[in-house]
Amino acid sequence: MSTNEWPLWEVFIRSKQGLNHKHVGSLRAPDATLALENARDVYTRRSEGISIWVVESAQIHATDIDEAASFFEPSDTKIYRHPTFYEVPDGVKHM
Amino acid sequence: MTQAEQERRFQEKIDREIKIEPNDWMPDEYRQTLVRQISQHAHSEIVGMLPEGNWITRAPNLRRKAVLLAKVQDEAGHGLYLYSAVETLGTSREQTIDDLHTGKAKYSSIFNYPALTWADIGTIGWLVDGAAIMNQVALCRTSYGPYARAMVKICKEESFHQRQGYESLIKLCSGTPQQKAMAQDAMNRFWWPALMMFGPSDAESTHSDQSIKWKIKRFTNDELRQSFVDATVAQAEILGLTIPDPNLKWNEARGHYDFSEINWDEFWQVVKGNGPCNKERLAARIKAKEDGAWVRDAATAFAKKRAMKKSA
Ligand SMILES: [Fe+2]
Ligand SMILES: [Fe+2]
Numbered sequence: 001m002s003t004n005e006w007p008l009w010e011v012f013i014r015s016k017q018g019l020n021h022k023h024v025g026s027l028r029a030p031d032a033t034l035a036l037e038n039a040r041d042v043y044t045r046r047s048e049g050i051s052i053w054v055v056e057s058a059q060i061h062a063t064d065i066d067e068a069a070s071f072f073e074p075s076d077t078k079i080y081r082h083p084t085f086y087e088v089p090d091g092v093k094h095m
Numbered sequence: 096m097t098q099a100e101q102e103r104r105f106q107e108k109i110d111r112e113i114k115i116e117p118n119d120w121m122p123d124e125y126r127q128t129l130v131r132q133i134s135q136h137a138h139s140e141i142v143g144m145l146p147e148g149n150w151i152t153r154a155p156n157l158r159r160k161a162v163l164l165a166k167v168q169d170e171a172g173h174g175l176y177l178y179s180a181v182e183t184l185g186t187s188r189e190q191t192i193d194d195l196h197t198g199k200a201k202y203s204s205i206f207n208y209p210a211l212t213w214a215d216i217g218t219i220g221w222l223v224d225g226a227a228i229m230n231q232v233a234l235c236r237t238s239y240g241p242y243a244r245a246m247v248k249i250c251k252e253e254s255f256h257q258r259q260g261y262e263s264l265i266k267l268c269s270g271t272p273q274q275k276a277m278a279q280d281a282m283n284r285f286w287w288p289a290l291m292m293f294g295p296s297d298a299e300s301t302h303s304d305q306s307i308k309w310k311i312k313r314f315t316n317d318e319l320r321q322s323f324v325d326a327t328v329a330q331a332e333i334l335g336l337t338i339p340d341p342n343l344k345w346n347e348a349r350g351h352y353d354f355s356e357i358n359w360d361e362f363w364q365v366v367k368g369n370g371p372c373n374k375e376r377l378a379a380r381i382k383a384k385e386d387g388a389w390v391r392d393a394a395t396a397f398a399k400k401r402a403m404k405k406s407a
Contacts, residue, residue: 027179028188030397042172043172046252062118
């Protein structure tokens, strides 16, 4: 039997309390339990994490790279969402 | 968009130091070059465990044993990061591994040399991991995102590999005359194969120009080899070991060490499968896959059973 039947899992690690889980890589495993154990052995050999998430890669929905320009266009054109858009007289403090 | 337009945009991204990610458009040849290079790199990490793994049970004390075990474990992790990176290019992991086993894919020729004595283990850490680091640090800025990220992680872990080897040699070289002689003997056997790790000379290297243009590689084989020699000479002096090259000497005008021509016949012989351990290494990898099949089968069966119980 081949490991190709094993799903691909994406591994996310929280390095310390107060931080987000962050994507660190992927691995193959037959189920979530083994995926977590393998993720521990492969991605946290030097205390890099206090919590691990594994998500089957097939469960991830992503934006289409070819549509990225139009998909993100609404935000690119709204420069007034940034504080630097606004002019404030020189003397104004704490703003 | 026409093919030419796509290629132009791709090169523009590369020139602007924008990383290429798995779903981005890329020329077929860029993809193939990466698959070849990254899988070869992954195989080297895995096959590289064999000469060292052989010494875990014979390490001279518990400290050295724990260290060697941790190092070999790291190499397995490096193999996995890299196999994952190859997979993002649309290849199947099993196929990648089978390509090693059928001899279609290569791995670093250094691992076809045997580790005969305990001094070889220190020397491998110092010179072989040292040469690998020289190469890998440069690859942290490679243009393909998943490869670059794997390299950053690997480089963080590698630095202890070289240091533990050097430390072990410091001990041997300040030990008995026999221990020192054992270290010198290891140096004599590993120096030239370590220099060969950087691959054929630039004049002979078939893929070099395009790889530099695509920023898969940032430096040529000869540039990296020179940096390695320049960095290593002083380290050998501190150990009191002699580098086995009568022509090794500082060239003031170049600002680099000069060294003898590599024995390229030997290099190509080993690449073609005729090194001292090629057959043994491949046989060990094939056996590992076959002997481990029941474990993978059992894990798959167990996962299925548990999933069935859950849905019942
Ligand atoms: Fe490694
Ligand atoms: Fe290493």
